[in-house]
Amino acid sequence: MNQQIYWHTTVEMPGESDLTPLPDKADVAIIGGGFTGLSAARTLAKHGAKVVVLEANTIGWGASSRNGGMVLTGLKLGMDIVLKRYGRDLARRLFQYSLDSVDLVEQIVKEENMDCGFARYGHLLVANKPKQYEALKSEVDFMEREFGHKVKLVPPGELKHEIGSGSYHGGLLDEVSGGLNPAQYVTGLARAAQKAGALLCARARVIKLERSGNRFVIQTERGIVEAGSVLVGTSGYTGNVTRRLQRKIIPIGSFVIATERLSDQLVAELSPKNRMIFDYKHYLNYFRLWDNRMIFGGRAAFFPENDKTIARSAEILRREMVGIYPQLQDAKVEYAWGGTLDFAFDMMTHVGEIDGLHYSLGYAGHGVAMATLSGKTVAEAMLKGNINEHPLAQASFPGAPLGLYDGHPWFLPFAGLWYRFLDLVE
Numbered sequence: 001m002n003q004q005i006y007w008h009t010t011v012e013m014p015g016e017s018d019l020t021p022l023p024d025k026a027d028v029a030i031i032g033g034g035f036t037g038l039s040a041a042r043t044l045a046k047h048g049a050k051v052v053v054l055e056a057n058t059i060g061w062g063a064s065s066r067n068g069g070m071v072l073t074g075l076k077l078g079m080d081i082v083l084k085r086y087g088r089d090l091a092r093r094l095f096q097y098s099l100d101s102v103d104l105v106e107q108i109v110k111e112e113n114m115d116c117g118f119a120r121y122g123h124l125l126v127a128n129k130p131k132q133y134e135a136l137k138s139e140v141d142f143m144e145r146e147f148g149h150k151v152k153l154v155p156p157g158e159l160k161h162e163i164g165s166g167s168y169h170g171g172l173l174d175e176v177s178g179g180l181n182p183a184q185y186v187t188g189l190a191r192a193a194q195k196a197g198a199l200l201c202a203r204a205r206v207i208k209l210e211r212s213g214n215r216f217v218i219q220t221e222r223g224i225v226e227a228g229s230v231l232v233g234t235s236g237y238t239g240n241v242t243r244r245l246q247r248k249i250i251p252i253g254s255f256v257i258a259t260e261r262l263s264d265q266l267v268a269e270l271s272p273k274n275r276m277i278f279d280y281k282h283y284l285n286y287f288r289l290w291d292n293r294m295i296f297g298g299r300a301a302f303f304p305e306n307d308k309t310i311a312r313s314a315e316i317l318r319r320e321m322v323g324i325y326p327q328l329q330d331a332k333v334e335y336a337w338g339g340t341l342d343f344a345f346d347m348m349t350h351v352g353e354i355d356g357l358h359y360s361l362g363y364a365g366h367g368v369a370m371a372t373l374s375g376k377t378v379a380e381a382m383l384k385g386n387i388n389e390h391p392l393a394q395a396s397f398p399g400a401p402l403g404l405y406d407g408h409p410w411f412l413p414f415a416g417l418w419y420r421f422l423d424l425v426e
């Protein structure tokens with residue numbers, strides 16, 4: 001088994017052989033070269049702004065080329081919680097935002113003629129326990145009544161038409177969601193941003209940020225850039241250059257394995273409609289097919305990716321996968337990798353301005369579509385100077401309770417145990 005990101009074998013990722021020189025000055029500097037940064041760069045450049053993307057590694061290196069490629073409606077939090085917490089008006093704006101985010105991915109893929117396999121495959125949430133299925137029953141009416149959104153209940157007896165596994169107790173289907181190959185998508189987005197006129201600078205880790213009058217002086221590993229404004233799109237890799245933001249984001253590892261190519265017959269049995277599938281657990285599993293491979297992810301370890309957490313997670317994920325699909329007992333796992341998610345303490349995505357810096361963070365595993373839209377809409381708000389009107393800027397961006405967090409998530413092992421416990425008893 002290779003500790004390699006399978007998606008990277010399907011496309012030529014932006015490299016570092018041709019390091020774009022840093023400009024001395026820019027209207028906007030964007031920190032982070034993933035979906036957020038590239039989508040924002042494309043929008044700003046299209047509006048005529050001089051934009052530079054500063055990426056510590058290579059463009060697309062972060063979560064954006066490592067994820068499951070699920071282009072999902074909704075937020076990380078259930079809409080019932082969002083409605084209770086924020087009221088009907090904001091909840092409706094937020095849900096609409098999530099639908100717009102899927103539409104935007106589709107639109108960009110078309111406009112930019114991207115070859116990334118985007119299609120509206122639909123997502124399927126499967127119930128691990130019968131009582132979870134009971135809870136799903138009320139979702140159909142709730143989503144229609146409150147958000148005018150149609151989802152379909154899949155009773156246990158009909159689940160075999162959706163998934164070739166006997167592990168689940170029914171499910172909920174949302175046919176608006178889609179799927180794509182994330183490495184191909186982020187590569188396409190990078191090309192689109194460049195075509196619009198943005199400069200994409202790899203190996204340009206930002207190491208210091210200072211204000212000088214109404215401008216920013218940004219020190220990178222490759223030199224200094226001066227910019228009128230800055231957008232932070234560093235997601236789970238947010239570091240101490242933006243310390244106040246780092247203290248609001250918990251980096252959490254998520255891991256993925258890819259099997260060898262499977263037969264057409266087996267593929268048709270595992271997921272006859274090629275859905276984006278995930279389960280109900282806190283320690284959730286998510287999986288889908290691509291090019292006849294089962295791409296199976298989960299939060300097997302809570303800590304971010306390194307050789308050890310990837311090797312351990314690969315074992316755990318294989319076990320989980322075979323538990324769900326005994327048909328894959330003999331399937332060879334060819335690739336295993338990990339990436340880091342960004343969770344805010346309230347599990348919401350937040351955009352706004354802090355110390356004069358614009359940011360868009362906290363996608364909590366829902367960033368393929370959301371980061372694309374947030375990058376675009378935050379860029380537009382930067383041009384108009386109205387970030388406070390953004391739907392994701394309406395809730396305050398909380399830090400840790402009692403300020404007990406300095407950016408090093410010491411509590412993750414305890415949180416991991418707690419969530420395993422909840423998965424047992426809930």
Ligand SMILES: Cc1cc2nc3c(=O)[nH]c(=O)nc-3n(C[C@H](O)[C@H](O)[C@H](O)COP(=O)(O)OP(=O)(O)OC[C@H]3O[C@@H](n4cnc5c(N)ncnc54)[C@H](O)[C@@H]3O)c2cc1C
Pocket residue numbers: 031032033034035036037054055056057060061062063064065066067068069070071072204205206207233234235236237238239241254255256297338339340341363364365366367368369370371
């Ligand atoms: C394993 C995994 C599976 C996932 N599955 C899904 C899924 O199926 N569907 C979904 O919607 N979401 C999923 N996600 C989440 C989604 O991938 C992210 O929300 C999204 O990619 C975030 O994009 P981004 O541009 O904000 O951040 P990233 O793509 O993580 O990019 C941030 C970049 O910032 C750079 N950076 C950090 N510090 C600095 C610095 N000081 N200077 C310069 N650059 C810096 C990093 O090098 C990195 O490249 C998954 C994530 C992971 C890890």
